[in-house]
Amino acid sequence: MTESRGAAVRYENVQKSYDGETLVVKNLNLDIPPGEFLTMLGPSGSGKTTCLMMLAGFEPATHGEIFLNDSPINNVPPHKRGIGMVFQNYALFPHMSVAENLAFPLQVRGMGKAEQEEKVKRALDMVELGGFGSRRPAQLSGGQQQRVAVARALVFDPELVLMDEPLGALDKQLREQMQYEIKHIHENIGVSIVYVTHDQTEALTMSDRVAVFNDGVIQQLSTPDELYENPQNSFVAQFIGENNKLSGTVTEVSGTDCKVRLDDGTELAAEAVNIEGVGSRTTISLRPERVEFDTDQSMDNLVKGSIEEMIYLGDHIRVRMNVAGNTEFIVKVRNRGQRRDLRTGQTVEIGWAASDCKALDAVA
Amino acid sequence: MTTTDTVSAAAPPADPPPQPLTTRDGIPLKVSLMRALRREKMRAMLLIAPLLLFILLTFAAPIADMLFRSVENGIVSNTLPRTVEALADWDETSGEAPGEPVFAALHADLLIATEKKTHTRLGSRLNYEASGMSSLFRKTGRRAGRMDEAEPFKAQFIDIDDKWGEIDTWQVLKTFSPPLTSGYFLNAVDMELTPGGIEMKPESERVYLFLFARTLFLSLTIMGCCLLLGYPVAYLLAALPARTSNLLMILVLLPFWTSLLVRTSAWKVLLQQQGVINDFLVWTGIVSDAGRLVMINNQTGTIIAMTHILLPFMILPLYSVMKTISPSYVRAAKSLGATDWTAFWRVYFPQTVPGIGAGSILVFILSIGYYITPELVGGTSGIFISNRIAYHISSSLNWGLAAALGVLLLAAVLLLFYVYDKIVGIDNVKLG
Known part of the structure; x- marks a missing residue:
């Protein structure tokens, strides 16, 4: 049912500095097609929120240009950008009722009373809070406030909605439920959503594409599965999902295959993803669930x-092992009632495919 | 908590619980809870007892005393008990001075009073109501002992002073003979108690109502000025990064570090006609030498100096409220399409109302009772009702009137509080 009415966003060579000495965002280039759910994921201080605030218009870009539907918006004040936004702590106006909060963006646009009421009602129904219009935000639970905030950001039919860690204040169960709800709202009405979070599960669950930020640079921009299966560098491999790191030196490269000698002398076959050539240092990345005991x-x-x-x-057993000098080597064994013979202190043989272990850039 | 737990654990599950819960030894749970809490309450009471006692002795009791003083009038019946009794039979509307028995009683009373020297005090008390009474009692007191007890007293008294033969003198005595009087209060609202009833004072003697009105007007003006000047400063304090705002905060608090008198005197230096501001204006040619502005010893002086002194009391409550308003509200409003002004007026401003309420009440109450600054820079047109109260307390020694004025001031403040509560709601006041 989605005929996309979302907006396209483009960052072109955007740089941002607060103090004139360090760059918080280093030369950002990013294209967001209409209707996409894009998540900016990264640790705190990685520049993701700054990117969002520049798009919303609350922070000026130090250099570069941001385009909304192909028109530059650097000099457009926030209230003229027509971008809906959901804030970290919802920012529902405490002195207004829920309905007044929702009507606010319609009022400032000079919409008629009847139309306002109808839109507010529809927005409240969308988030299943039909009977809550007359309540004050403080009388709602965290999850309900969250829904009102989403409804308020959508009520004036923006083409683009920004969300700044909107689920951070909710407990785990509610957070998971809201993830699905936001995802479904996105699928139903087809707006573009730019979502900022530091929670990788959230990013993987909801997004069409994820931009992993670190140090003011997008480390990788891919779909969630691509991000997990084929991380382009050690940071992404480490940040998304669980990961075993093994350091070594490249001894042989042939096409996408390579051989790596670990620091204790073990030779491994790996997939060459991000290495500089024979003799260079590398970090092998290996997902714990890809390691087999049944060799x-x-x-x-x-x-x-x-x-x-x-x-x-319960569903799996985590085994911490000492492999090639790495005592933090984790193996996940699915609980199928087998392999109950493993004991602490045992020395066992483990194995994995070369395609599951990626040779990435070396980490200090 | 432990007792309830044990009870529920020990109670047999089949037992229906219609009777109130008890602890294990059969004491009702509520009684037991109260006993447990009593110790804590006692301890809390003991901790605040010194302050409570201090407040009762130094604050509540004097206020009660003041309230009483404003109606108390025992002095006439205490000093002249026989005369007051004898006067009861006299008809003040008869148009004649009272007869011989009253004068005889007055003589007897005065003999005792002169011995105790209380007649002069009575004289000055009655002088508040009718001038000339003080000297009349002084004069009569000196000669009362030398009167001939065989002769009729009436003629002898009139011989001392014709006033004793005048009906007005006796009317005042009779009107103010009851132990309680409304005279001070009437006086405080420019009325007087005459034999014919309660009347407004003659136009030329009315001062207090006008002073009350001026006090209210000036206090409201000062409050408004403080709000206008303080609001942006408080906003800056709340919005600026911590380092800058700390510096600004020191500047806001700087006036507190200097004495009130020094600051007020500084305003004198600045504002007077040969003062810094006028000199500067003349030097730049904005005003001519002859047209120097009169900015001191009038209402302007009072408003300027008091606004300056009370400004921190407006800024601090405003700041503490603004500090708690997250910047994301205004951002949210803008992202929803509000212009800067709409975002401020519809979203930011309503959330600062508790601070405005607190600051305004604080400044208003402080200014309505201020008297040092108006005294120094207010001249005659810029003084407050408090200046009159101070005058009656320390110079004219008419404490009854001072008390009545104070009570009216208190009542006015309470009334304003009530109105404020009705309009804005007192819960909406936030000091921090």
Whole structure:
């Protein structure tokens, strides 16, 4: 049912500095097609919120230009940009009722009373808060306030909605529920959404594409599965999902395959993703669930390790091992009632495919 | 908590609980809870007891005393008990001075009074009501002892002073003989108690109503000036980054570090006709030498100096309220399409109303009772009702009238509080 009515956003060589000495955003280039749900993901201080605030118009760009539907908006004040925004703590006006909050953007646009009421009603129904119009925000629960905030950002039919960590204040269960609700609202009305979060599960659940920020630079811009399966550098591999790191030196490169000698002498076959060539340092990234205890000789990599610790987690067992000098090597074993013979202190053989272990840039 | 837990754990599940809960040894739970809390309450009471006592002794009691003083009038019946009794039979509308028995009683009373020297005090008390009474009692007191007890007293008294034969003198005595009087209050609102009833004073003697009105007007003006000047400063304080706002805060608090008198005197230096501001204006040619502005010893002086002195009391409550308003509200309003002004007026300003309320009440109450600054820079046209109260307390020694004025001032403030509560709501006041 989505005939997309979202807006297109383009950042062109955008730079931002607050103090004139350090760049918070370093040369950002980003294209967001109409109707996309794009998440800016990154640790705090990575520049993601600054990018959002520049788009909303609350922070001027130090250099570069931001385009909204192909027109530059650097000199357009925030209230003329027509961008809906959901704030971290909702920013619902405490002195107005829920309905007044929703009517506010319509009032300032000079809309007629009857039309206002109808739009407010429709927006409240959309977030399933039909009977709550006369309440004050303080009388609502966190989840309800969150929905009102979303409804308020959508009530004036913006083409683009920005969300700045909107679920941060909710508890885990409510957060997961709201993730689906926001995702469904996006699918139903087809606006463009730019969403900022530091929670990778949130990013993976909701987004069409995720831009991983670190140090003012987009490290990788991909779909969620691509991001997890094929991280382009060590930061992304480490930031998205769980990850085992093994440091070594590249000894051989042939096409996308390479051989890496770990610091303790172990030789591994890996996929060359982000290495500088033979002799350079590299970090191998390997997802814990891709390691097998049931080895057979056809596997690309077979390594011995000793079991340091086992944690029973119901659906799977986390096994912490010492592999090639890395004592934080984690293996996840699916709980199928088998392999209950593993014991702490045992030395066992583990194996994995070369395509599951990526040779990335070296981390200090 | 523990007792309830044990009870519910120990109670057999089949037992229906229609009777009130008890602890294990059968004491009702409420009684037991109260006992447990009593100790804490006692301890809390003990902690505040010194302050409570201090306030009762130094604040509540004097106010009660003041309230009483404003109606108390025992002096006539205490000093001249026999005369007051004898006067009861006299008809003040008869048009004649009272007869011999009253004069005889007066003589007897005065003999005792002169011995105790209380007749002069009575004289000055009655002088508030009718001038000439003080000297009349002084003069009569000196000669009362030398009167011939065989002769009729009436003639002898009239011989001392014709006033004793005048009906007005006796009317005043009779009117103010009851132990309680409304005279001070009437006086405080420019009325007087005459034998014919309550009347407005002659136009030329009315001062207090006008002073009350001026006090209210000036206090409201000062409050308005403080709000206009303080609001932007408070906003800056709340909005600027911590380092700059700390510096600004020191500047706001700087006036508190200097004595009130020094600041007020500084305004004298600045505002007077040969003062800094006038000299500067003349030097720049904005005003001519002959047309120097009169900015001191009038209402302008009072308003300027008091606004300056009371400004921090407006800024601080405003600041503490503004500090709690997250900048994201205004941002949200702008992102929803509001212009800067709409965002301020519809979203920011309503949230600062509690601060405005607190600051305004604080400044208003302080200014309505101020008297040092108006005394120094107000001249005659810029003084407040408090200056009159101070005058009656320390110079004219008419404490009754001072008390009545004070009570009226208190009542006016309470009334304004009530009105404020009705319009804005007192819960809407926030000091921090």
